[in-house]
Amino acid sequence: MIQTGILNPDLLELLARIRHTNTLVIADWAFPxxxxxxxxxxxxxxxxxxxxDLLDLLKPNFKVGHIWQAEEFLATNPADxxxxxxxxxxxxxxxxPQVEVTRLPHVELKCLVPRAIGLIRTGDPTAYGNVILESx
Numbered sequence: 001m002i003q004t005g006i007l008n009p010d011l012l013e014l015l016a017r018i019r020h021t022n023t024l025v026i027a028d029w030a031f032p033x034x035x036x037x038x039x040x041x042x043x044x045x046x047x048x049x050x051x052x053d054l055l056d057l058l059k060p061n062f063k064v065g066h067i068w069q070a071e072e073f074l075a076t077n078p079a080d081x082x083x084x085x086x087x088x089x090x091x092x093x094x095x096x097p098q099v100e101v102t103r104l105p106h107v108e109l110k111c112l113v114p115r116a117i118g119l120i121r122t123g124d125p126t127a128y129g130n131v132i133l134e135s136x
Contacts, residue, residue, distance in 0.1 A: 006057050010040050014118045015062065018135050023112065025119040026051050027130045036114045043123035051124040051131060055088040058133075064092040064099055065136035070106035073128035081126060096136050 006012055018024055025031075028051065029043045042049055058064075067089055074082060092099045112132055113119065 005060070008040070008042065011042070011120065014038060014040055014120075015058075018062075018117050020135060022135050023116040024133045024135070025113055025116045025130065026054055026133065027119055027121050028124040028126060029121065031119070031121060031130055032110075034113055034119060037116050038118040039121060040118065041121040043121055046123055046125050048123045051122050051126065051129050052084055052088045054120060054122055055131070056091065059091045059094070062092075062133070063095045063136045064133050065096055066134040067092075067099065067101045068109055068112060068132040068134075069101065069103050070109045070128040070130065071103040072106050073126075074103065076127040077129075081129075085129065085131075 002012075006015070015024075025037075029046060033039060042054070069085070073085070089099065089101055106128055109130065109132065116132065
């Protein structure tokens, strides 16, 4: 029986299918549903879990080469939230030092969603906090 790390069997199964250059969307509670891709909804209530909570859980085993986020994130969130995300992104550099972070308009970010392997919905209320991770 798994006793540490990610315990959700549906999430573990999704993560196990991600290969080189595949993408994974980690979204807030209000992110739209996409028929084209599998969605795992982890939201319990507003604020639980946060996107950064999930990023922290992925760090030990998920090798990330590229992260996309909406550029609107920077303009709509206080410095402490931006720093929290930046620290979470930096945490992936232990597995792959050349992690690239690209911030693009939110409309363009949504255009990348349909090619993802899956979408994980959290309870995060952070404006424009959604991220897309590309595996290496």
